[in-house]
Amino acid sequence: MADPSFLLGSGxxxxxxxxxxxxxxxxxxxxxxxxxxxxxxxxQYKMILEASK
Numbered sequence: 001m002a003d004p005s006f007l008l009g010s011g012x013x014x015x016x017x018x019x020x021x022x023x024x025x026x027x028x029x030x031x032x033x034x035x036x037x038x039x040x041x042x043x044q045y046k047m048i049l050e051a052s053k
Contacts, residue, residue: 012027012028012029012030012034013027013028013029013030014026014027014028015027015028
């Protein structure tokens, strides 16, 4: 059976496996993507703070 994999925009990959009894969920975190998203968030947050002064 194929293993469906979902790559979320946040850099967290969800893998689902089926072993004939139950689904097993495996989470893989992509550190580079999380750091990139965090950097973008901080830049946007700074812009909002500057605009609200």
